[in-house]
Amino acid sequence: MAPKYEILTPQTVPAYIDRTPQLAGIVDTATLEVSEVGDGNLNLVFVCKDANGDGICLKQSLPYVRLVGEGWPLTPERVFAEARGLSAAGAVVPELVPALYYLDREHYVLAMEYLMGWDMWRSQLNLGNAHPGVGADLGRFVAANAFSTSFFSVDQLEAKQLLADAINPELCKITEDLVFTEPYIEADNNSYVDELIPEVDAMRADTRLLAEAGSLKYRFMTAGEALLHGDLHSGSVMVKHTATGAQCRVIDPEFCYYGPVGFDLGALIGNYLAAQARAIVLNRPAEYQQWLAEMAVETWDAFEAEMRRLWPTRLDKTWTDGFLEEWLDQVARDTIGYAGCKANRRIIGLAKVTDIQELPHDEHVKAATIVLRTASTWIRERDSLGSVAAMGAVFDAKAAEVLGS
């Protein structure tokens, strides 16, 4: 499974840029400083900065999972999926994604804008730093992508070809296994502290919850609504304070494929839950906690507002205003359920999140318990909850249960 193509190193990157005409003039390779910063699990990532302050970011896929090595092969074509996702988003919300410079299909290299001076949002959340408005930007991001890649705005013949071209089975399988399957069974990838065993056991004994988790998995696999980001958590968002307020950029859409729109919204809200549980056990300032508590609704409201703004431009008017209401209800119920699935997996399954993992032991147990109970209720009760606005009360109740307040 060793790559048959040249693998870049910090030393070879300047020469690679020099011999790639599509990248001419972006940076001065004579003064380029290159660092490999792929702290993600899958790829090589080179950030490059020259003496003029210009930059570029190169991402190269390996034919296996970087974290694990050649024992876990994975198609390097995932970088093509990432280019597809960046390109689709760049067409409608260019202010919310890095600019895509070039896709090298021979070497599985993606060249894009280097987000110099931007921070990963999860790190900022872990520090307790607020970036007001980012939740709304992300809701608008999901709506713009959903509308522009779906039958709402793409001709019915063309959209089906796009869906077929965008299947991303190997990456989707990672989600299917890690998000929807393993947390609910005994699996080697799972791990959690002993104090959580009763919580996890209760979840796995809850037949109603298991049926709903199965149903969400099934929709993930069969509902080809729009080109999703596919992995839209707070580690896939970069943030920055600017003179005009906080801004964000969405990165890493290599899991993109045609799926249910609520999956991206749920991924966001499931990660907000982790941040919120961290904030409450660390006694962050009330204002910060309030900002987090309102973010799910802020995101949903921006999503809904953007969908309603775009709706009159849809191609097919046999989808009436009444249909839009039904559609939004379905997306809301999906969002609630997917938020729960995405949160549960971060506690039980393979890929943990620092929000919860890096807490001191007692706080870790409390935060993880709040997340599991909230997430499981969201999954089980998604139909009766019915709206994102109803999700916060579940968190409040579970936090009170666990913290005894």
Add this chain to the structure above:
Amino acid sequence: MAPKYEILTPQTVPAYIDRTPQLAGIVDTATLEVSEVGDGNLNLVFVCKDANGDGICLKQSLPYVRLVGEGWPLTPERVFAEARGLSAAGAVVPELVPALYYLDREHYVLAMEYLMGWDMWRSQLNLGNAHPGVGADLGRFVAANAFSTSFFSVDQLEAKQLLADAINPELCKITEDLVFTEPYIEADNNSYVDELIPEVDAMRADTRLLAEAGSLKYRFMTAGEALLHGDLHSGSVMVKHTATGAQCRVIDPEFCYYGPVGFDLGALIGNYLAAQARAIVLNRPAEYQQWLAEMAVETWDAFEAEMRRLWPTRLDKTWTDGFLEEWLDQVARDTIGYAGCKANRRIIGLAKVTDIQELPHDEHVKAATIVLRTASTWIRERDSLGSVAAMGAVFDAKAAEVLGS
């Protein structure tokens, strides 16, 4: 748009068979009698019988819709879709489809078993002839196909590739336009007698019905559950009385693609409705009417029984028994809605059915009114009806309304 490949005629078919090694030995071409019987709208169909009583059926696609001519181009690759559908069904219910002999990709010719002595089911229904057990066979047909082509029994990586390979956008567009769009708007393809104008106007003014019809269209376009037949009406079923009882064969799966399982069941039941409306206005014998009245439930029960029989063999046990109940509920609600859509289009839209069209005027108006009112209620109330068993009472009520009994 004239074909670039040789178009067969009854005169050239024997030589075609002679020069095609895959067809050697099936018939004696020296004594072959060939008739072109493509009374469908799309293709050439040659039935061939030799002096020994052996037969073969050849179907050739043209690059346009046969009924309309070169002014309505349509991919001849639809014959590849038909081969895919026949092959998939042949793998699990070979007793319910004609044997597939050969697909000639160069000339867009499909060679299959000639169903000698079999009748089109719709013609038999029009005559008032019962074929007991056919409804159950068709329910089992849908379940066997749904299970065997879906994630329930196909590996998750492979199933996505199958879905991508099986997109059938041009044929699906016909369904989208004729079944889901045109009946609900003013469209050149629509036609109906003046007496139906108030019925159609009421339907188009019913915002709840329009939202549900839009939702069913959306699911048709986005719910990639299993390889459907895609056009499963009583003209796609051949029937025969044999020593062991009535038998059926399903033909013409050229509309096959990955869609919602309830669409095939709904197509059947929507066409049962036309037969039932015909039978009641013609005062067919009570026993015959009873047989028709029970057929929707017979079909559903056989579908459900086959799904439950296959369920323990599913690949992924995280889809629990509780999930199966949810899944069956969703399929039932889809079935009710799609039955309504398929019935409405047969009254209002382009492709009518002889069940209703060939009635005398007064009976035509009565039967068509019963169909429209029943179908519209099914669409609008599909969630509250909830089960196929609840559909019959709607027909009874609407028939009583119209016939004043």
